[in-house]
Amino acid sequence: MRTSVVLFTSDLRLHDHPPLRAALGGSERTVPLFVRDRAVDRAGFAVPNRLAFLADCLRDLDAGLRERGGRLVVRAGDLVDRVCEVVAEADADEVHMASDVSAHAQRREERLRRALEAAGVRLHVHDTVTGAVAPGTVTPAGSDHFAVFTPYFRRWSDVSLRDALAAPRTVRVPDGVGSEPLPSRYGVPGLSAGLATGGEQEGRKRLGAWLRGPVAVYEERHDDLAGDATSRLSPHLHFGTLSPVELVHRARRAGGPGPEAFVRQLAWRDFHRQVLAARPDAGTADYRTRHDRWRSEREAREDIAAWKEGRTGYPVIDAAMRQLRHEGWMHNRGRLLTASFLVKTLYVDWRVGARHFLDLLVDGDVANNQLNWQWVAGTGTDTRPNRVLNPITQARRFDPDGGYVRRWVPELEGVQGRAVHEPWRLPADERAALDYPDPVIDLSAGLARFRQARGR
Numbered sequence: 367m368r369t370s371v372v373l374f375t376s377d378l379r380l381h382d383h384p385p386l387r388a389a390l391g392g393s394e395r396t397v398p399l400f401v402r403d404r405a406v407d408r409a410g411f412a413v414p415n416r417l418a419f420l421a422d423c424l425r426d427l428d429a430g431l432r433e434r435g436g437r438l439v440v441r442a443g444d445l446v447d448r449v450c451e452v453v454a455e456a457d458a459d460e461v462h463m464a465s466d467v468s469a470h471a472q473r474r475e476e477r478l479r480r481a482l483e484a485a486g487v488r489l490h491v492h493d494t495v496t497g498a499v500a501p502g503t504v505t506p507a508g509s510d511h512f513a514v515f516t517p518y519f520r521r522w523s524d525v526s527l528r529d530a531l532a533a534p535r536t537v538r539v540p541d542g543v544g545s546e547p548l549p550s551r552y553g554v555p556g557l558s559a560g561l562a563t564g565g566e567q568e569g570r571k572r573l574g575a576w577l578r579g580p581v582a583v584y585e586e587r588h589d590d591l592a593g594d595a596t597s598r599l600s601p602h603l604h605f606g607t608l609s610p611v612e613l614v615h616r617a618r619r620a621g622g623p624g625p626e627a628f629v630r631q632l633a634w635r636d637f638h639r640q641v642l643a644a645r646p647d648a649g650t651a652d653y654r655t656r657h658d659r660w661r662s663e664r665e666a667r668e669d670i671a672a673w674k675e676g677r678t679g680y681p682v683i684d685a686a687m688r689q690l691r692h693e694g695w696m697h698n699r700g701r702l703l704t705a706s707f708l709v710k711t712l713y714v715d716w717r718v719g720a721r722h723f724l725d726l727l728v729d730g731d732v733a734n735n736q737l738n739w740q741w742v743a744g745t746g747t748d749t750r751p752n753r754v755l756n757p758i759t760q761a762r763r764f765d766p767d768g769g770y771v772r773r774w775v776p777e778l779e780g781v782q783g784r785a786v787h788e789p790w791r792l793p794a795d796e797r798a799a800l801d802y803p804d805p806v807i808d809l810s811a812g813l814a815r816f817r818q819a820r821g822r
Contacts, residue, residue, distance in 0.1 A: 368393040369456050369540055373449060373463040374400045374438075375471075376731075377495050377606035378423040379566040380430045380533040384492045385462035387531050395540045397456050398431055400424060401449065402442035402549075405470065415694035415728045418551035419564035423605050425548050426565025436537030439545040446478045453487055455543050460488045464495035464606075467639045468732045469646035497636045498610040499525050501643035511644035513747050515637050522633045530612040558694035561728060562601060569602035573613070577620055584624035589699045591682070592769030596698060597628065600729035603635065610635070638737040641747065649732045650717070652745040656820060660715035669712045672806050673704070674722055676775070679805035681787055682761035683707050685774035692774075694728040699764050705742040706755035711812035713819060716743035744820075752820055754813055761787040777802040 370393035372386050378400075380386065389396045406412050428438035441448040449461060461482060465475070479489045493500035504521035505511060512518035551557070562568075576597045587595035602608040614632055617625040642648055663670065672678045676687035686700030696704070701723075708719045720739040724730040740746025744753070765771060768786035772779045777800055778786050785792060790804055816822075 367395055369395045369397070369458045371397045371399050371449065371453055371456065371458045371461045373461055374398060374427070375464060375466060375606075376604065377464045378420075378427050379569075379607050379609065380427070380434075381566065381570070382530040382609035382612045383533075384495055384528075384531065385464055385490070386534060386537075388490060388492065389460075389462045390534055390537065393459070395456070395538050396436070397439055397452060397458065397539055397543055398427075398436060398537065399439045399441070399449065399452055400427075401445045402440065403445040403474075404443055405445070405474070409470065411724065413725050413730075414554050414556040415558050415561055415726060416730065417549070418554045418557050418561060419601055419605060419694075419728045421549040421551045421554065422564030422568070423566070423607055425550070426567050426607070428548055430533070430566060431537055431539075434534060434537045436539045437545070438548070439539075439543055440548060441546060445474055446481050449478060450481050450485065452543060453482070453485065456540050458487060460490060462490045462492065465491050465493050465500065466496060467501060467643040467646075469649060472643075472646065494528060494611055496606055496610070497639050498527060498614045498632060499636050501636075501640035511640045512637065513641070514749060515634065515747065518637050518640070519630065519633050522636060527611050527614060530609060530615055558692055558726065558728075560693040562598070562693070562695065564601065564605060564607065564728075566602075566607040569599065569607040572597070572599060572602065573608055573616075577616055577625075581617065581620060581628055582622060582624045585627035586623075588627065589764045591685075591697055591699055591765040592767065592773070594697065598695070601695070604729040604731050604734075635734060637747075638733040641737055642733040648740065648746070649736045653737070653740050653747065654745055654751070656745055656751060658715075658743075658745070658819060661713050663714075663718060666712060666714050669806055670708075670714060670718060672803070673708050673712065673714075673719075677803050678707070679790070679803045680707065680757045681768075681771040681775050681778055681789065681802075682757050682765060685771045688774040690723070690726050694726055696727070697770075699760070701738065702742060703755055703757055703760055705739055707757055709739075709743040710754045710816045711757075711807060711809065713812070713816055716740060716745065752817075752822060754816060756809060758787055758809070775802070 370389040372389045431437050482489045499522050503525060587593050599608060610632055614629055617629050676684035678684055683704055686696055686704045690696040705719055708714050709716045716739045720736050723735055737746055741748045744751030762784060771786050778789060781789060789800055789802055
C-alpha cells in the first residue's frame with residue numbers, strides 16, 4: 367500500500383488543503399504530521415500567545431481528523447530529522463507540504479528536499495495554500511517582484527484563482543506511527559488575558575458571521591477604532607485555519623464595496639509575501655535604506671518602556687498598546703499609529719517595535735509584521751517614506767468620541783468628548799485629578815528631530 371506524509375506547518379485546516387488532497391488522491395494511507403520545530407523556539411518566535419493559539423489549532427485539527435477516521439501525529443525537534451523519522455516508520459513514498467516565504471522556511475524546505483531525496487522519497491511543495499496568489503505569479507518587467515502595491519494589486523486581481531477544495535471525508539492513517547501528546551494552552555504561562563480561541567472550527571464560525579453582515583460596511587468602517595469593525599481573522603490566516611483562496615472567493619461572491627475592500631487587504635498580505643520571498647533579508651534589514659541613525663536602545667530606554675507599557679501620555683497610542691497587551695491583537699489603525707509614533711516621533715529603530723509586536727501578536731508573522739513596520743518607517747515600500755502620522759489628528763478622525771481611548775485607558779473615562787485626546791489641555795484642577803502621565807515628547811519636537819535626521 368502506498369503511504370504519504372502530509373506535513374502541516376502554517377496551514378492547520380482540513381478545508382481547501384491542496385497538500386492533503388494530493389496525498390489522499392495518490393496513496394491508500396496518509397500520515398498527517400505536525401513538527402514543533404525547535405529552530406523556531408531558538409529564534410525567539412515561540413511566544414506564549416502564539417503557542418496557546420497553536421495548541422488550540424492542533425487540538426481542533428486532530429479532532430477533525432478523528433471524525434474522518436484519522437489522527438494527527440505530533441513530533442518535536444529538528445523538523446527535517448522528525449519528518450525523515452516518520453517517513454521511515456510509515457514506509458512512506460512521498461511527502462506533501464505547503465510552500466512558505468521566510469528565509470528560515472526556504473532553507474528548511476531545501477534541507478528537507480535533500481534529506482528525502484537521499485532516502486528515495488519525493489517532496490511535493492504546493493503553492494496557494496497559505497496565500498491566494500503565489501510569489502512570482504505576477505512580476506513587473508525587469509524585476510522578480512513588485513515594490514509598489516497599486517500595480518501589484520491590478521495584476522493580482524486579474525489572476526484566475528484555483529477552486530477551493532472541500533474537506534476530505536476519510537483519512538486512513540497507518541498503524542505504528544506514534545505521536546507525542548497534543549499541547550494545551552492551559553500549560554502556557556504569560557498569556558494575554560483576552561487572547562482569542564484558535565482552531566479551524568472557530569475560524570470558520572468567525573468567517574461565516576463576518577460574511578453574513580459586518581463585511582458589508584467594512585469599506586466605510588474599517589478604520590473606526592471604537593467600532594471594532596474589522597474581521598479579526600488575521601490569527602486564522604497566520605496559522606492557516608482559514609484558506610486565503612476560499613476567503614477571496616467567498617468575499618467576491620458577496621460583492622459590494624465592503625467585500626472588495628476586504629479582498630484588497632488580502633492582496634496586501636500576498637504583496638508582502640512576494641516581497642519577502644524575493645528579498646528574505648527584508649525581515650531584518652532595511653528594504654530601502656534611508657541611512658537612519660536611530661537613537662540607541664540605551665538612549666531611548668525610558669521612551670521605549672513608556673511606549674510598550676502604554677503610558678506615553680498620548681491616549682490613542684496608549685490605548686492601542688494596552689489592547690495589544692490584553693488581547694495579543696491590535697486594530698490595524700492602531701498598529702499604524704503606534705508604529706509611526708515609535709519610529710518617527712521617538713526616532714527608534716523599527717526593529718525594536720517589530721520585535722515587541724512579535725512578542726505579543728497572535729497573528730505575528732515575518733512577512734506582514736516586518737514589512738508593515740518597514741512601510742511605516744519609510745525603509746520599505748511606502749512611496750511617501752517621510753510621512754508622519756499625528757496621533758492627535760488621527761485620534762480625532764478615527765476615534766472622534768473617544769470611545770476607544772476610554773475602553774483601554776480607564777484613567778480617562780471621566781473626560782468628556784474630544785478633550786480625552788489631549789488631557790494635558792484640561793483645566794489645571796481637572797488635569798491634576800487624573801492619574802495619567804504627561805506626553806513623553808512634544809509632537810513638534812519629535813517631528814523636527816525626524817526631519818533633521820532624514821535631511822528634510
